[in-house]
Amino acid sequence: MSKEAEERRKKIICELMEDKLYVPMKEKELASFLQVHPEERPELSRILEELVSEGRLTRTARGKFVKGSGKAAAPTIGIFIANARGFGFVEIEGMEEDLYIPPDMANGAFHKDKVEVSLLPANGGKRQEAKVVRILERGLSQLVGTYEKSGNFGFVRPDNTRIPRDVFVPIERSKGAVTGHKVVVELTDYGKGDKNPEGKVVDILGHVGDPGMDILSIVKAYELEVEFPEKVLTQAERIAKPVSEADRDGRRDLRDTVMVTIDGEDAKDLDDAVSLSYEEETGLYHLGVHIADVCNYVQENSALDKEALKRGTSVYLTDRVIPMLPHILSNGICSLNAGEDRLALSCLMDIDKTGEITDYEIVESVINVDERMSYTSVKKILEDRDEAETEKYRGLVPMFEHMRDLSALLRERRKKRGAIDFDFPESKIELDESGHPIAIHPYERNTANMLIEDFMLAANETVAQHFYWMEAPFVYRVHERPDAEKLQKLNIFINNLGYYMKSVGRTHRKIGDEEVHPKEIQKLLSRITGTPEEAMISRLTLRSMKQARYSTESSGHFGLACQYYCHFTSPIRRYPDLQIHRIIKDWLRGRLGEERMAHYRSILDQVAKRSSERERLADEAERETDKLKKVEYMEERIGQEYVGVISGITAWGIYVELPNTVEGMIHVSKLPGDYFFYNENTYEMQGERTGIVYRLGEALRIRVAGADRFLKTIDFDLVEDFKDEQGNAAEIGSE
Numbered sequence: 206m207s208k209e210a211e212e213r214r215k216k217i218i219c220e221l222m223e224d225k226l227y228v229p230m231k232e233k234e235l236a237s238f239l240q241v242h243p244e245e246r247p248e249l250s251r252i253l254e255e256l257v258s259e260g261r262l263t264r265t266a267r268g269k270f271v272k273g274s275g276k277a278a279a280p281t282i283g284i285f286i287a288n289a290r291g292f293g294f295v296e297i298e299g300m301e302e303d304l305y306i307p308p309d310m311a312n313g314a315f316h317k318d319k320v321e322v323s324l325l326p327a328n329g330g331k332r333q334e335a336k337v338v339r340i341l342e343r344g345l346s347q348l349v350g351t352y353e354k355s356g357n358f359g360f361v362r363p364d365n366t367r368i369p370r371d372v373f374v375p376i377e378r379s380k381g382a383v384t385g386h387k388v389v390v391e392l393t394d395y396g397k398g399d400k401n402p403e404g405k406v407v408d409i410l411g412h413v414g415d416p417g418m419d420i421l422s423i424v425k426a427y428e429l430e431v432e433f434p435e436k437v438l439t440q441a442e443r444i445a446k447p448v449s450e451a452d453r454d455g456r457r458d459l460r461d462t463v464m465v466t467i468d469g470e471d472a473k474d475l476d477d478a479v480s481l482s483y484e485e486e487t488g489l490y491h492l493g494v495h496i497a498d499v500c501n502y503v504q505e506n507s508a509l510d511k512e513a514l515k516r517g518t519s520v521y522l523t524d525r526v527i528p529m530l531p532h533i534l535s536n537g538i539c540s541l542n543a544g545e546d547r548l549a550l551s552c553l554m555d556i557d558k559t560g561e562i563t564d565y566e567i568v569e570s571v572i573n574v575d576e577r578m579s580y581t582s583v584k585k586i587l588e589d590r591d592e593a594e595t596e597k598y599r600g601l602v603p604m605f606e607h608m609r610d611l612s613a614l615l616r617e618r619r620k621k622r623g624a625i626d627f628d629f630p631e632s633k634i635e636l637d638e639s640g641h642p643i644a645i646h647p648y649e650r651n652t653a654n655m656l657i658e659d660f661m662l663a664a665n666e667t668v669a670q671h672f673y674w675m676e677a678p679f680v681y682r683v684h685e686r687p688d689a690e691k692l693q694k695l696n697i698f699i700n701n702l703g704y705y706m707k708s709v710g711r712t713h714r715k716i717g718d719e720e721v722h723p724k725e726i727q728k729l730l731s732r733i734t735g736t737p738e739e740a741m742i743s744r745l746t747l748r749s750m751k752q753a754r755y756s757t758e759s760s761g762h763f764g765l766a767c768q769y770y771c772h773f774t775s776p777i778r779r780y781p782d783l784q785i786h787r788i789i790k791d792w793l794r795g796r797l798g799e800e801r802m803a804h805y806r807s808i809l810d811q812v813a814k815r816s817s818e819r820e821r822l823a824d825e826a827e828r829e830t831d832k833l834k835k836v837e838y839m840e841e842r843i844g845q846e847y848v849g850v851i852s853g854i855t856a857w858g859i860y861v862e863l864p865n866t867v868e869g870m871i872h873v874s875k876l877p878g879d880y881f882f883y884n885e886n887t888y889e890m891q892g893e894r895t896g897i898v899y900r901l902g903e904a905l906r907i908r909v910a911g912a913d914r915f916l917k918t919i920d921f922d923l924v925e926d927f928k929d930e931q932g933n934a935a936e937i938g939s940e
Contacts, residue, residue, distance in 0.1 A: 214252055219261055222272045229269035232326055250326040264324050268333040280321045282341065287316035287367040295322050295335060302332065310336035313397040316367045317344025347391050348372060349426040351413055352382040352406065361390045361404065364422055366916055370401050378405035385413050387422050416639045419837075419914070420524050420830055427826040429520055433531050436508045441531040444502050445538045448546040452501075453571045459551060460573040463604065464495060466541055467578045467657050474519070474528070474535040475542065476777040478549070478574050479660050483607045488558040490611045494664035495572050497539045498548040499776040500786040503530065514812065517819025519778035523634050523642075523830045528778070535777050543577040550786055552664040552773070556611060560618035565667050569793055576601060583653035612656035615663055623724025623766035627747050632866040634834045642838040645865045661774045662765070669771035672788070673759050677797060678805035679788060680781045680813050682770045684753040684762040691749040692721055698745065698887060702738055704729060723766040741902030744852065745888060752821075755781050755813035757806075781816045784809070832917040835867045839919050840912040846924055851903050854890050856883040859899055861907050861921055869919030871907065876923060903927070 218235075221227055230238060232253060241249050253270060256262040261273045283297035283304070291308035293316075304322060306314070314320050319342035322335040348368060350361040359379050360371040372390050374382075382388050389408035396402035410425060411418050424431060433441075464480035480493035503509045513529050520527040528535045541547050551570040554562050576598065585591035586602060587609050595602055620626075635644040665682070672679045696706050706725040726746060733739045750764065755772075762770040773789075776782040788805060791797040853860035858872045873881050876899075879892035890899040899905075907921035 211252065215256055215261070218252070218256065219272070222262065222270065229265060229271050231268050232270070235270065254326070268324065280338075281323065281335070282319065282321050284344065285311070285314040285316065285318045285320045285337065287311075287314070287369070289366045289369055291369065295320060295337075304335040305332045306335060306337060310334075312337040312340070313395065314340055315343065315345060315395050315402075316365065318342065319344060343392075343395065345392065347389055347407065347428075348404070349387065349389055349410075349422050352379070352384065352386045352388045354379075354382075354384045360401075361388060361406075362915075364426055364915075370396065372404045373401045374404055374406060380406040380409060382406050382409055387411055387413055387415075387418055389425055417524065419833055420522055420640065423826055423829050423833070424522070424527070427822060427829075429527050429826060430516060431527055433512060434508070437512045438531055438533075440508050441533050445533045447538070448548060448571065452548060453546075455569070456548070457551065457568045457570040459493070459495070459549075459570045460546065462493065462572070463575050463601070464493065464572060465576045465578045465601065465604075466543070466574055467580060467583055467653055470579045470581060473540065474777045475540045475574075475577070477657075477661065477774050478541045478572060479608070479657065481604055481608050481611065489563070490556045490607065490614075492554045492556055492611065492660060492663065493551055494554075494660055494774065495541070495549045495551045495570065496664075496774050496782075496786075497541055497777060498550050498569065498786065498790075499530070499534070499539050499783055500790060501548050502534060502539060503783060505787060509534075513780055513783060514815060517780050517816050518823050520823040520826055522827060523834050524636055524640050529780065530777060539777055541572070541574050543574045546571060546573050550773075550789060552667055554663060554667060556614070556663075558614065560611075560614035562663065562667060565671075567668065567671065567789060567793070569790065578653075580649075580651060580653040580657075583656075584649075584651040587652045608656050608660075609652055612652070612659045615659040616655070619659075619662070619765070620727065623722055623727050625723050625727050625730065625764045625766070627730075627743065632831055632835070634831060634838075636834070642834045645835060645838055645867060647864075647866050665771055665773050666765075666767055666769060668773045668785070668789070669759065669769040672771075672785075672792075673769045675792070677788065677792065678757065678802055678809050679759075680771065680785050680809055680816075681756050681759045682753060682762060682772050682781070683756045683758070683760045684764050684770075685751045685760060686763050687721070687749045687751060689721075694886075695745055695749050699729070699742060701887070702742070704732060704742070723763055727766075738900075738902055741851075741888075741900055744901055754817040755820075757809045757813055779816070780819075781812065784812050829917070833914065836912045836914050836917050836919055839867060839869070839909055840914070843909045843911060846906060846908050848904055848906050851899060851901050851905060854883060854888055854899065854901060859890055859905075861905055867919065869907070869909070869921040871905075871921045871923050899926070 232250060236246050236249055239249070253262065256273070257264055262270050263273045264270055281297065283295040285293055285295055285306065286303070287293045293306040293311055293314065294303040295306060296303050304324070306322070310325070314337045318340050320337045321339040321341055323338050325334040325336060348361065348363045348365065350363040350372065352359055352361050352374070357376050359374045359376060359382065361374060362371050372392065374390060387410040388406045389410065390404040391407045392402055392404045394403040410421055462480050464478045466475045466478045468475055476497040476499070478495040480495065482491045483489070484491070503513060509530065516529045519529045530539065541549070549570045549572045551568050551572070553566045553568065555564040557563050582594055582598070583605060585594040586598065586605055631648045633646050633648045634642055637643050669679070669681055692706070699705065706721055706729055729746065730743060733742050753762070753764070759769055761768045771785060772779055772782045773785060774782065776786050788797070791801055847863050849861040849863040851859055852862035852868055856873070858870045859876070860868055860870050862868045873890070876890070879895045879897060881890050881892050884891050888901055892898070904927045905923060906925040906927070908924050909919070910922045911920040912918070
C-alpha cells in the first residue's frame with residue numbers, strides 16, 4: 206500500500222471518530238462497520254496501532270477506539286499478577302478490568318512487578334489482552350519456601366503458587382540449610398525463558414513440620430512485621446501511664462455514665478464502649494459511642510505513628526494477632542478495660558422513634574466502663590432469656606433491651622433507604638495447643654453482634670457527615686457503584702429465573718447505562734430469601750460489587766446506601782481511624798486553621814492509599830491462613846461424605862461449600878456420564894449430551910478425595926446430585 210493510500214485510510218478512520226454520532230468501537234466492530242475484507246484486517250490492525258502511537262487515536266481500557274489527545278499516548282503501567290498456569294494479569298489503577306497477559310507475552314515479568322504494557326489487537330475474546338513491554342520495578346525481593354538439597358547445590362520451592370519455578374541456590378549461599386527447612390530466600394536473578402530464578406538464603410525459619418511453622422511462613426511471605434523496633438517499644442512504655450488529673454482536664458467527665466464493652470470472648474483490644482438511656486416522655490434514645498482516644502498517646506510523626514502507618518492495620522491470623530500498636534497500648538492503656546479510667550472520643554447521639562439522629566455531639570471524654578460483656582452473654586440475655594445470665598447482669602438488662610429496640614429501628618431505617626446486607630458466614634477455626642485445627646464452624650451472628658454493628662455504623666456516618674459539611678480534609682470509607690456491565694449481565698441471568706432489577710428512573714425491566722440504586726439489590730435479596738436460588742443469586746450479586754476503600758473524597762458508600770461514611774470506631778487496629786481522630790481533636794481544640802488544613806491535604810491521599818493497600822494485604826494473609834488450616838483439617842477426613850452447596854463454577858470444575866464453610870472442588874473430569882462445559886453467560890456447568898446442568902446454590906453430596914497443604918486445595922468427588930428425573934434440583938430435607 207502506498208503512503209498516500211495509507212494516509213487516506215487513516216484520515217477516514219479519524220473523521221469517523223470525530224463525528225458526533227460515533228460510538229466507541231473495538232477493532233472487530235470497526236472492521237465490520239468499515240466493511241474491511243477479512244484478508245485486509247491485519248492491515249487495519251496495523252493502521253490502528255500506528256494511529257494510537259501517533260496520538261491521533263486512543264484505545265480505552267476496554268479496547269475501544271476514540272479520538273486521540275493530539276500527542277503520543279502515555280504509557281500503560283500497572284502491576285503484574287502471575288498465575289501458576291503461566292499467564293497473568295496486569296492491574297491498572299482506575300481501570301475497571303485487569304488486562305490479560307498470555308503466557309508468551311509476560312517478557313520475564315515476575316509476580317507483583319511494576320510493568321509497562323502495550324495493548325494487543327482485539328481477538329474476539331471478552332477481556333482485553335496485552336503484552337509486557339518493560340519491567341519498571343521488581344515487586345518481590347524475597348520469597349518464602351521449602352529448601353531441598355541436590356548434590357552440590359540446592360533449590361527453594363516457593364510457597365506462593367504464583368511463582369511457577371523453583372529458585373536455584375548455590376551451595377555457598379544456602380546458609381547451611383538442609384532439606385525440609387523453611388527458608389527466606391533473597392532473589393539475585395529473576396530468570397527468563399528457560400532459566401530459573403536464583404537466590405541466596407537469608408533466614409532459616411525452622412523445619413517444615415515444626416508447630417506454627419506453616420503460619421510463620423505466611424507471615425514472612427507477606428512481609429508482616431511481628432516484632433516492633435526497640436525505639437517504638439521504648440516510646441510505648443514511656444507513655445503508657447495511668448490516666449492522671451492533668452489528662453482529664455478539659456474533657457467531658459462521663460465516668461458516672463453506665464456503659465459497657467461488648468466483644469468476642471477472646472478479644473483483648475477493646476476500643477469501643479456503648480451507653481444508652483431512653484426517655485419515655487419524649488421517645489428519645491440517648492446513644493453514646495465511646496472510642497479509645499489512641500491519638501492522645503500516638504503523636505503525629507512519632508516513632509509509634511510511623512510504625513502504625515507502615516503497618517496500616519492489625520492482622521488477625523488463625524493462631525495469632527499481629528497488632529498495629531504494641532500490646533502495652535493496644536491491650537493496656539488504650540483498651541477500654543472495665544473499672545479503669547480511660548480517655549475517649551465520644552459521639553453522643555439523640556435518636557427518635559423512627560431511627561433518625563436528631564442531634565449529636567462529638568466530645569473528648571474520660572470514661573470508666575462498668576462491665577466487659579461478650580456477644581455470647583448478651584445473646585443469652587436478649588435471645589435465650591437465660592435466667593442465670595439475666596440475674597447476673599440484672600442492673601444492665603433494661604439497657605440491653607433498649608439497645609435491642611434501638612438496633613432494630615436503626616436497621617429498619619437503613620433497610621428503607623436501601624442498604625445491602627450480605628449475610629455470608631465467616632469461619633471460626635479452633636486450634637489445639639500445637640496449632641492443629643480441631644473444629645471449624647461458621648461465626649454466629651446474633652442480636653448482640655448486630656446491635657454493636659448498628660451503633661458503630663451510626664457513629665461512623667454521623668462523624669463523616671459532620672466533617673463533610675465542614676469541608677475539612679478527611680479520610681472517608683467509600684464503596685463505588687458496581688460496574689454497569691456486570692449488573693447488566695446479572696440482570697439478564699436473573700430474568701431467566703423470574704427476577705429483575707430496575708434502573709434509576711426506569712419502570713421497565715432493563716438495566717442500561719442508567720444507575721442502579723442499592724435498594725434494587727436489597728429488594729432482589731429480599732425476594733429470593735428462602736428460595737432454592739437464594740445462595741446462587743446472592744453470590745453472583747456480591748461478585749458484581751466493587752471493593753470498599755479509603756479516600757479523601759466522599760463519593761458515597763453504595764452497600765450502605767449512604768453519602769457520607771468513615772471509619773472512626775477502631776483506632777487501635779486501623780490507621781485511618783487514628784488519623785481522623787487527630788483531625789477531630791484539632792477541630793475540638795480550635796486548631797484546625799488554614800495551615801493545619803493544608804498540612805492534612807498534603808498527607809491524606811497517601812494515608813488513604815497506604816491504608817487501602819495494607820488492608821488488602823492483611824485480608825489476603827488472613828484468607829491464606831484460613832485456607833491452610835481448612836486443608837489441614839480435611840486431611841484427616843478423606844473418604845468422609847458431606848452435603849454442601851455449589852459455591853462457584855469455573856471452566857475447570859465446580860466448587861462446593863460445606864456447612865462448616867470449608868470449600869473444595871469437583872474437577873470437571875470427575876462429573877459423571879458426559880462431557881461438561883462451563884457456560885459463562887448463565888454461570889452453569891452443562892452436559893453436552895445429557896443436558897444435565899449444575900447451578901450455583903444447588904446441593905450435592907460429596908466425598909472428600911484429597912487435600913494438598915502446599916497448594917492449599919481440597920478435592921471432592923461427587924456422590925449424589927439431588928436431581929429428580931427431569932434434572933431439576935430436588936429437596937434434600939434437613940441434610
